[in-house]
Amino acid sequence: MDFQLTDDQKALQGGIREMLARRFGREALRAAVERPGRLDRALWRELGELGFFALRLPESRGGVGLGLPEAVLAFEEAGRALLPGPLVATHLAAGRIEGAAEGEKAVAMADGALAAWLEAADEVLGDTAGAVPIQSVDPLTPLHRLPGGHGLPGGHGRAAPDPALAPDPVAVLLTAAEQLGSAARTTETSVQYAKERHQFGQPIGGFQAVKHLCAQMLVRTELARAAVYAAAVTEDFAEIAGAKLLADEAAVCNARDCLQVHGGMGFTWEADVHLHLKRAWVRGLMGLSAAEAQEIQAQALAARAWAGDGDSAGEALASAL
The missing domain is CATH 1.10.540.10 (Acyl-CoA dehydrogenase/oxidase, N-terminal domain)
Incomplete structure (x- = not known):
C-alpha cells in the first residue's frame, strides 16, 4: 500500500x-x-x-x-x-x-x-x-x-451494547487525525527548542537523553501516522480503533516529553506545550476511549480466530503485547 x-x-x-x-x-x-x-x-x-x-x-x-x-x-x-x-x-x-x-x-x-x-x-x-x-x-x-x-x-x-450508541467511525478517525497533528507539532517544537537552547556550552539537543526523547517522539508520530492514513484508506472500524489508540498515545506522550525537553519553561502558562497536552487528554475521551478501542480490537482478533485464522490472530495479539 x-x-x-x-x-x-x-x-x-x-x-x-x-x-x-x-x-x-x-x-x-x-x-x-x-x-x-x-x-x-x-x-x-x-x-x-x-x-x-x-x-x-x-x-x-x-x-x-x-x-x-x-x-x-x-x-x-x-x-x-x-x-x-x-x-x-x-x-x-x-x-x-x-x-x-x-x-x-x-x-x-x-x-x-x-x-x-x-x-x-x-x-x-x-x-x-x-x-x-x-x-x-x-x-x-x-x-x-x-x-x-x-x-x-x-x-x-465500555463497549456500547446498542449499535445506535456506537460512535461514528469517521468521527473517531478525524479525532485521531487531530491527535496526530498535535503529536507532530510537539515533536517539531521539541527539536527546534533542543537546537536553540544551550547548556554547558552546547545545544541541549547534543545530549543523549534529549536525543532519545526526540527520537521516541518521532517514532510515536510516524507509527500513528501510518495507522491513521491506513485506516483512512481501508475504513475498517478495527483499524480505526487501533489508529485512535496510537494517535492518542502519541499526542499525550509527545506533549509530556515536549514539556521535559523544555524543562522548567515548559511548565509555564506562557508556553504552548500545556495546551497540546490538555487538548490531547480531552480528545482521548472523544470518539472512543482507550478501553473502548481496545475492546473493539480484541473483538476483531477473536472474530479472526473463530473464522479459522487463529495463527495470524495470535501473531497479531503477540505483537500488540
Whole structure:
C-alpha cells in the first residue's frame, strides 16, 4: 500500500496549513485561550469557503468531492494548529444541516458521555438531553457531561451494547487525525527548542537523553501516522480503533516529553506545550476511549480466530503485547 501523498493532496495540506498560519497563529491562539467557549465566526466561515467542512460532500451537492484520506490530512493540520471548535461535528453535518458546509453554522455533537461546544453551537447532532456543563482541563474546549453515553469520562469506557450508541467511525478517525497533528507539532517544537537552547556550552539537543526523547517522539508520530492514513484508506472500524489508540498515545506522550525537553519553561502558562497536552487528554475521551478501542480490537482478533485464522490472530495479539 502506497502512502505517498499525491500532488493534489500535498497542495490541500499546504493550503490549509498556510491559511491556519495566517488566520490562527500564536497570537490568535492566545486570544482564544483568553475568551474560552467563544468561536471566531469569521474564521469559521473562512474554513467553510476553503471547503474544510464540505471536503467529502459530492460536488453535485456543492461539496469538494474528495474522500476520507483528504479529510484526514485537513484535520491533521487543524490538530497541529490547536484550532478550537466543533470541527468534527460540523464536518459530519455538512449536507445534513443547512449552513454547516459553508461554515455559516457550527454544529456540536453528543460524543459518548461528553459533548463539546454545546452552548456555542447553532445545531446539535444526537441527543443531549440532561447535559450538564463541567469544568474542562482544556481552556479551548468547553465540555458537557451526558447521561447514558457509550463511554465514561476518565478513560474507563465500555463497549456500547446498542449499535445506535456506537460512535461514528469517521468521527473517531478525524479525532485521531487531530491527535496526530498535535503529536507532530510537539515533536517539531521539541527539536527546534533542543537546537536553540544551550547548556554547558552546547545545544541541549547534543545530549543523549534529549536525543532519545526526540527520537521516541518521532517514532510515536510516524507509527500513528501510518495507522491513521491506513485506516483512512481501508475504513475498517478495527483499524480505526487501533489508529485512535496510537494517535492518542502519541499526542499525550509527545506533549509530556515536549514539556521535559523544555524543562522548567515548559511548565509555564506562557508556553504552548500545556495546551497540546490538555487538548490531547480531552480528545482521548472523544470518539472512543482507550478501553473502548481496545475492546473493539480484541473483538476483531477473536472474530479472526473463530473464522479459522487463529495463527495470524495470535501473531497479531503477540505483537500488540
